[in-house]
Each structure stands twice: as structure tokens, then as C-alpha cells.
Amino acid sequence: MTLPRIAIDAMGGDEGVRVMVEGAALARRSHDRFKFLLVGDEPRIKRALETHPGMSGASEILHCEDVVAGDEKPTQALRRAKTTSMGLAVNAVKAGDAGAAVSAGNTGALMAMSKLALRTMPGIDRPALAALLPTLGDDDVVMLDLGANTECDARNLIQFAVMGAAYSRIVTGREAPRVRLLNIGTEEIKGTDQLQDAAAALRSATGLSLQFDGFIEADKINRGDCDVVVTDGFSGNIALKAIEGAARFVTDLLRNAFTSSVRSKIGFLVSRPATELLKHHLDPNNHNGAVFLGLNGVVVKSHGSANAQGVANAVAVTARLLENSITERIAADLAEVDRTRVGEGAGK
Amino acid sequence: MTLPRIAIDAMGGDEGVRVMVEGAALARRSHDRFKFLLVGDEPRIKRALETHPGMSGASEILHCEDVVAGDEKPTQALRRAKTTSMGLAVNAVKAGDAGAAVSAGNTGALMAMSKLALRTMPGIDRPALAALLPTLGDDDVVMLDLGANTECDARNLIQFAVMGAAYSRIVTGREAPRVRLLNIGTEEIKGTDQLQDAAAALRSATGLSLQFDGFIEADKINRGDCDVVVTDGFSGNIALKAIEGAARFVTDLLRNAFTSSVRSKIGFLVSRPATELLKHHLDPNNHNGAVFLGLNGVVVKSHGSANAQGVANAVAVTARLLENSITERIAADLAEVDRTRVGEGAGK
Numbered sequence: 220m221t222l223p224r225i226a227i228d229a230m231g232g233d234e235g236v237r238v239m240v241e242g243a244a245l246a247r248r249s250h251d252r253f254k255f256l257l258v259g260d261e262p263r264i265k266r267a268l269e270t271h272p273g274m275s276g277a278s279e280i281l282h283c284e285d286v287v288a289g290d291e292k293p294t295q296a297l298r299r300a301k302t303t304s305m306g307l308a309v310n311a312v313k314a315g316d317a318g319a320a321v322s323a324g325n326t327g328a329l330m331a332m333s334k335l336a337l338r339t340m341p342g343i344d345r346p347a348l349a350a351l352l353p354t355l356g357d358d359d360v361v362m363l364d365l366g367a368n369t370e371c372d373a374r375n376l377i378q379f380a381v382m383g384a385a386y387s388r389i390v391t392g393r394e395a396p397r398v399r400l401l402n403i404g405t406e407e408i409k410g411t412d413q414l415q416d417a418a419a420a421l422r423s424a425t426g427l428s429l430q431f432d433g434f435i436e437a438d439k440i441n442r443g444d445c446d447v448v449v450t451d452g453f454s455g456n457i458a459l460k461a462i463e464g465a466a467r468f469v470t471d472l473l474r475n476a477f478t479s480s481v482r483s484k485i486g487f488l489v490s491r492p493a494t495e496l497l498k499h500h501l502d503p504n505n506h507n508g509a510v511f512l513g514l515n516g517v518v519v520k521s522h523g524s525a526n527a528q529g530v531a532n533a534v535a536v537t538a539r540l541l542e543n544s545i546t547e548r549i550a551a552d553l554a555e556v557d558r559t560r561v562g563e564g565a566g567k
Numbered sequence: 568m569t570l571p572r573i574a575i576d577a578m579g580g581d582e583g584v585r586v587m588v589e590g591a592a593l594a595r596r597s598h599d600r601f602k603f604l605l606v607g608d609e610p611r612i613k614r615a616l617e618t619h620p621g622m623s624g625a626s627e628i629l630h631c632e633d634v635v636a637g638d639e640k641p642t643q644a645l646r647r648a649k650t651t652s653m654g655l656a657v658n659a660v661k662a663g664d665a666g667a668a669v670s671a672g673n674t675g676a677l678m679a680m681s682k683l684a685l686r687t688m689p690g691i692d693r694p695a696l697a698a699l700l701p702t703l704g705d706d707d708v709v710m711l712d713l714g715a716n717t718e719c720d721a722r723n724l725i726q727f728a729v730m731g732a733a734y735s736r737i738v739t740g741r742e743a744p745r746v747r748l749l750n751i752g753t754e755e756i757k758g759t760d761q762l763q764d765a766a767a768a769l770r771s772a773t774g775l776s777l778q779f780d781g782f783i784e785a786d787k788i789n790r791g792d793c794d795v796v797v798t799d800g801f802s803g804n805i806a807l808k809a810i811e812g813a814a815r816f817v818t819d820l821l822r823n824a825f826t827s828s829v830r831s832k833i834g835f836l837v838s839r840p841a842t843e844l845l846k847h848h849l850d851p852n853n854h855n856g857a858v859f860l861g862l863n864g865v866v867v868k869s870h871g872s873a874n875a876q877g878v879a880n881a882v883a884v885t886a887r888l889l890e891n892s893i894t895e896r897i898a899a900d901l902a903e904v905d906r907t908r909v910g911e912g913a914g915k
Binding site: 355401440454460463464467471 | 701702703714717718749751758759784785786787788789790800801802804805806807808809810811812813814815816817818819820821
């Protein structure tokens with residue numbers, strides 16, 4: 220099987236070209252069959268490639284100097300889809316020049332450009348933003364939507380469940396990933412009408428490649444006994460950021476506590492390997508790469524402040540999705556939803 | 568000033584009478600001017616009081632054997648408002664026999680009973696559940712609503728802001744607590760119509776005893792530069808539980824890391840004071856006591872699994888609210904909202 224190329228928006232993100240190119244080169248070490256289309260300022264890309272000869276041989280450069288600004292409104296950025304590094308990377312996917320695009324630029328602009336250029340897949344009303352979160356178990360948990368859709372109806376949630384399960388199958392290897400809907404309680408009567416309709420449809424569905432386990436509360440997301448957490452984009456964004464903030468809060472407290480006395484400092488030094496492990500596990504760079512699911516093509520958002528290792532993680536996620544033909548898998552699962560008419564009558 | 572009594576539902580919670588009585592006795596050490604009405608099984612309460620003679624002298628017992636079950640539906644519990652310990656504690660507030668009620672029982676039932684018996688204050692459409700969360704700063708942050716109202720309009724959010732600020736004034740001593748609305752971004756265009764309407768009204772308001780600082784994202788809640796986080800009950804519940812879960816996740820990881828090698832174990836022992844500090848800071852018992860704001864009377868929910876120290880914290884919160892006449896303060900602030908017509912036209 221010939222793998223499609225990965226288009227990299229080399230200009231997005233806080234650090235720009237150097238970090239994006241280095242990240243892709245790092246990812247290539249474990250995914251060496253991939254080729255790249257590097258979109259951005261050619262002289263700077265060439266300079267960045269000098270220290271990565273293997274990457275250089277596997278890359279084509281698409282020159283462009285225009286960049287979408289971090290604070291630019293999506294509507295404004297859309298007008299420059301044909302001239303910016305982000306727009307050209309996404310359009311390469313549309314044209315079949317690449318199988319996926321990775322960008323660390325403005326999320327709203329990337330989403331708008333991706334939707335316009337790639338369109339949603341047949342059977343999907345709205346794409347969703349999905350990410351992997353660490354758990355106490357062996358595998359990461361997939362959570363979606365994380366902010367693409369502020370409000371969602373039951374049909375959207377059901378489609379998110381199918382897309383999230385397809386993603387989780389690649390991550391966990393499970394035939395039927397365990398899916399739950401994020402809610403404020405686990406009793407059937409809890410939450411909004413949309414959640415109850417979606418739960419009823421998923422409970423009665425047969426033939427889906429997922430196991431629906433009902434509702435989950437936000438304090439259980441990282442426990443490791445659920446593979447996919449489905450939610451609307453508003454709640455998902457709140458949950459994701461609350462988890463990030465609380466994890467940082469605890470590690471900040473810990474740092475303060477450990478530097479508060481000589482005795483603690485010594486304890487900290489002696490137990491350094493343990494705290495390094497913790498740091499590794501919680502480092503957002505190790506979980507970088509949010510995926511837009513539901514489009515005719517793969518688009519991955521790398522965090523704007525990710526370092527080269529973070530970008531490498533996002534590119535590796537992209538490579539795994541392409542190796543496992545995520546778009547085709549979702550299409551096959553959606554056909555099943557269609558056949559068994561899951562969620563018929565659900566929605567507004 | 569004569570302080571009103573505190574009614575304690577002695578039968579609610581996982582541990583029941585002993586923990587509730589011991590918790591109230593502990594709280595009384597720092598709030599020794601308060602008297603108590605202990606509602607529940609008289610023989611068991613008397614037994615629990617034997618080891619707390621000071622508390623015994625400050626308490627009256629209201630005998631009752633009926634208890635609201637933890638999994639009981641609120642509608643069902645409401646029918647037994649006149650016979651259960653929870654119902655009688657709340658009704659004591661209604662009758663003026665007590666100024667506040669504290670219960671560790673079923674949250675939904677407590678909310679339903681409180682609303683029915685105490686009614687919402689003039690100027691408040693819906694009461695809200697508020698709690699204190701730890702921060703990196705000197706003071707706790709007040710967050711509300713945490714689950715009383717799944718969906719909220721702009722008017723509700725504005726009223727929550729006023730109530731939360733009144734609570735925060737007692738906690739922080741600030742004349743104008745810094746208030747923010749929880750959202751998925753800080754730009755003015757982010758979020759739902761309700762959030763944008765509420766923000767516009769709060770931005771243009773004058774004469775309120777609060778400083779409105781715009782939106783806040785969920786990863787900033789614990790940072791300590793905001794005194795009140797206002798949100799609908801669905802998002803608030805998600806955020807609260809996500810924070811609790813993530814904090815537990817990190818401390819679990821830490822425990823695993825620290826017990827993974829002899830070297831780490833030694834480091835852990837040497838730095839014990841630091842980790843104890845962390846544990847103290849994150850222990851939910853130290854932040855126990857969620858307050859129903861907006862009713863004609865104070866009702867405080869203690870966590871069902873709280874230990875005596877946790878109950879003491881909830882009772883101490885109750886005492887501070889009564890000492891500072893929270894209900895009268897909110898009423899005065901609401902009169903100001905009314906006078907300046909904040910949020911006129913906001914809402915659906």
C-alpha cells in the first residue's frame with residue numbers, strides 16, 4: 220500500500236518553521252515510509268532541513284510567505300485560503316496531493332478552512348475535534364467534540380460516538396471500544412434532552428462497532444475504564460481545559476511544596492525519577508495532536524506552543540490515522556448506522 | 568447580635584449521626600456562639616453527644632427516625648418533607664426555628680425540599696449551588712451554579728454573579744470581588760447567546776458590588792486571579808468534577824510513581840511534609856460545604872462521604888454565612904440590580 224503524503228503547515232505555531240520541520244523529522248523516525256509536503260517560506264524551510272538530511276530527501280517544499288495570524292478571525296482567514304501556508308496545506312489534501320494536513324496555527328481558521336475545502340463526509344452533519352487524554356489504564360481515552368460545535372443535537376452526538384470509536388479502535392486495538400456520553404450524573408434521567416435522546420438511540424443500536432456504556436461524569440474521564448467520551452463542544456472544551464488546569468494546579472502546588480524546605484528539596488532530588496515520570500505522563504506535548512474527524516480528509520491541529528517533540532507527536536498521530544485509513548473506517552461504520560437507522564427520529 | 572441556630576440533618580450522609588454530630592462539635596470550637604438543632608434519632612444523637620459535652624449544652628434534639636435515601640427521587644422525597652430528618656431540618660429554617668440547615672443527604676432531594684419550603688428570594692428566578700475551590704492565591708474561588716440548573720438564561724447568570732459576589736465578599740473581604748463568566752474562550756464573540764447577553768449586561772452595569780472581568784476558560788479557575796466563576800449548572804458540574812477527577816488522577820500517578828522504586832520510596836519519606844501539605848490542600852474535606860444561594864434562608868450541602876472534619880468545614884461555612892447575614896446582603900445587592908436595571912431585556 221502506498222501511503223499518502225502528509226502536508227505540514229510549516230508557518231503556524233508560536234515557534235514556526237524550525238519546530239514544525241524538526242517535529243516532522245522526529246516523527247519520521249518511527250514512521251519512515253511517509254513523505255511530506257512542507258508548506259511555507261522556502262529559504263527558512265531549507266535552512267531547517269539542513270540538519271535533517273533524511274527528512275530533506277522525503278520532502279517537497281511548497282513555497283509561500285503568507286501566514287494566518289493567531290488572533291485572526293476565521294472569516295477573514297478564509298479569504299486567504301489560496302495564499303496562506305495553512306490554506307495551501309489544507310488544499311493539498313483537497314487536491315489529493317496529500318492525505319492529511321498538520322497545522323499549529325489558529326484553530327478557528329483551520330477548522331473553517333478544512334470544512335470549506337474538504338466538506339463533511341456523507342452521513343456526517345458536523346465534524347468534531349477529538350483528542351487523546353492520558354488515563355490510569357494502559358490506553359489513552361478519546362474525547363470529542365472539544366470545541367468545534369458549541370451546541371449539538373442527539374444526531375451529532377451519535378455521529379461523534381461512531382467517529383470516536385473508529386479513532387479509538389486504532390489507538391486501543393479494541394474491536395468495540397467502550398463509549399460513554401459526558402453528563403452530570405449517570406442515572407438515565409440526568410442531563411439535557413439531547414443527551415437522553417442520544418443515549419436511548421445508542422442503547423438500542425445493534426451492529427455498531429462500539430459498546431455503549433451509558434453516561435460518564437467528568438471526574439471519571441481519566442480513570443481508564445472508558446475508551447471514548449462523547450460530548451458537545453462547549454462541555455468538552457470546559458472538561459478538557461478544567462483537566463489541564465487542575466493537573467497544572469496540582470503540579471504547581473507540588474513544586475511549591477517541594478521547594479519549601481531543605482528536607483523537601485532533598486526528598487525531591489532523591490525521588491527525581493518518580494517526578495520525571497509524572498512530568499512525562501502529564502506533559503501536554505506527549506498528548507499533542509487534536510484531530511478533526513468527519514471531513515473528507517484528515518486534518519490535525521498541533522498546539523500552538525508545542526515544542527518539536529509535541530509536533531512529532533501530532534505528526535505521529537496523523538501517520539497512524541493514515542496507516543489505518545480512518546476516513547474509510549468511519550465511512551464503513553456510518554453505513555452501518557444508516558443500515559440500522561440508529562438515531563432515526565433523534566435530534567431536534 | 569443574636570445568632571440564629573443551625574439545624575443539622577443528623578441522619579444524612581454515608582456515616583450518619585456520629586460524623587454529623589462530631590463535625591458540628593468541631594466547628595463549634597471556632598464558632599462557639601452558635602446553638603444547634605440536631606434532627607434525627609434521639610437515642611443515637613444522645614450517644615454521639617456523650618463525648619462532646621460542650622456541644623450537648625448548645626444543642627436541642629428534634630427526634631425523627633425517617634431518612635431520605637441516597638438514591639431516592641426528589642419527587643418521592645418531597646412527599647416525606649414532614650417526617651424525614653432532612654425535611655424537618657429545612658422546615659426549621661422556614662419556621663424561623665433555625666437560620667440555616669446543613670445536610671449530607673441526597674442533593675436533589677435537599678434542593679427540591681429547600682426550594683419548596685424556603686422559596687426563592689424576591690428578585691431571584693432560580694437558586695444556585697455554590698462551592699469554594701482552592702487556588703494558587705490566598706483565597707478560595709467561589710464557583711456557581713454547580714448543578715441546580717441544567718440550562719440557564721442570561722438573567723439567571725447575572726443573578727448568579729450578584730449572589731456569588733456576595734458570598735465571595737465574606738470569603739475574601741474584597742469590596743468588589745472579581746467576577747468572570749465561564750466560557751470556551753475569552754474573546755467577546757465566544758460562547759452561547761446567553762453568555763454574550765450576560766456579559767454585555769454585566770459589562771455595562773454600574774453600582775454593582777463586583778468587578779466584572781469578562782470570560783474565563785476552565786484551565787484558569789484555580790489560578791487565583793478571579794474570585795467568582797459564574798456558569799450554568801451543567802458546565803459548572805462538568806468543570807467541578809473534571810477538576811476533582813484530574814487532581815485525583817495526578818495524585819494517583821504520583822503515588823504510583825513514588826512507590827515504584829526503593830529510591831522513590833525514600834524520597835517520598837524524606838519529603839513527607841511536602842506531600843502532606845499537598846494532600847491537605849487538595850483534600851475535598853477541606854473544601855466541603857456547597858451552599859444553595861438565592862433562597863429565603865441558608866441551606867448547605869455537606870458531601871455524603873465527608874468525614875467529621877469535612878462536616879466541620881461545612882458547618883463552619885454555614886456559620887460564616889450567618890454571621891455575615893448572606894441573605895440580607897444578597898437582597899441589598901439585588902435591589903441595586905433592580906435600581907440600575909441590569910440585564911433588562913437580557914434573557915429569553
